[in-house]
């Protein structure tokens with residue numbers, strides 16, 4: 001694990017604290033989730049719901065996830081055997097990679113990737129094969145031929161994150177179809193990271209890969225309450241997959257954490273049933289924040305890419321006369337009192353992402369406005 005060191009988020013967040021900068025680096029919301037959901041967690045604690053829950057998760061939550069998948073996507077999962085509650089999406093993904101890959105297996109990831117993916121693959125002794133997303137037509141996209149060329153006889157799985165962090169890309173139906181076709185052709189498992197499933201903009205729908213022909217039986221679908229309900233500190237996630245795959249993942253999960261925090265499971269079960277309207281309002285609010293930050297970044301001189309989902313906006317820094325995003329991110333606190341995340345650190349081949357920097361917009365309007373007025377100094 002030596003190559004992993006501390007994450008760029010730790011470095012940039014520490015720098016924000018040290019310099020008193022506005023932190024548009026790490027993507028956590030600065031406003032709470034739905035009050036009734038928070039109250040449910042408190043009630044659960046006061047109600048004595050504080051001992052080990054069952055390994056697969058509390059049945060109320062497994063049932064709520066099953067109903068959510070059925071109602072929203074038409075996907076039927078048996079809450080007893082096809083759903084596993086995890087310690088956030090992070091544990092779900094790591095446990096899935098550990099369970100389903102052998103040492104030497106190859107796992108395809110799109111780069112820039114979420115920073116836990118390479119670590120999970122390394123822990124499994126597997127090998128990552130990164131397929132780059134490049135800016136094409138105003139969004140980050142992959143070349144289907146390059147994706148197909150990444151498959152080898154050792155490829156076991158592909159990790160698919162849509163809506164995609166850190167680019168904000170939502171894969172198009174054609175892109176999803178290309179991924180699905182490859183999975184079917186080469187008998188690959190798809191591990192889908194859908195933590196931003198509810199946070200898409202401009203009416204762009206989230207279409208789970210498992211809904212495509214031949215995909216439900218080979219997809220390990222991962223999601224989590226953190227982003228949907230603005231409780232990133234709750235670390236409550238889940239997996240939906242065929243029983244055989246769930247059973248393998250649960251075998252690993254039982255020795256990583258055995259089970260996940262009990263009171264939050266009840267609260268999230270409640271939220272999945274009763275707070276999706278709140279989530280709809282969050283989506284609207286976030287779209288407004290996206291537009292607010294995009295306008296400010298454009299006025300400051302960045303070239304701004306419009307994200308179709310997530311909390312993040314990517315900017316090309318070259319119009320401002322900068323060439324290297326990591327260099328700019330390290331100087332930004334001193335230049336403007338703002339912290340952002342360099343995109344290149346999420347590429348195996350940093351050159352592809354060298355001139356992009358990511359800003360988070362899941363922040364109060366007053367915070368975004370202050371950041372914008374500070375960034376205006378850059379020009």
Ligand SMILES: *Cc1c(COP(=O)(O)O)cnc(C)c1O
Pocket residue numbers: 087088089090091114161164165193195223224225226227232235236237
């Ligand atoms: C935030 C995030 C996660 C982690 O989710 P947790 O539920 O907090 O573990 C996983 N994947 C992506 C793409 C994320 O942005």
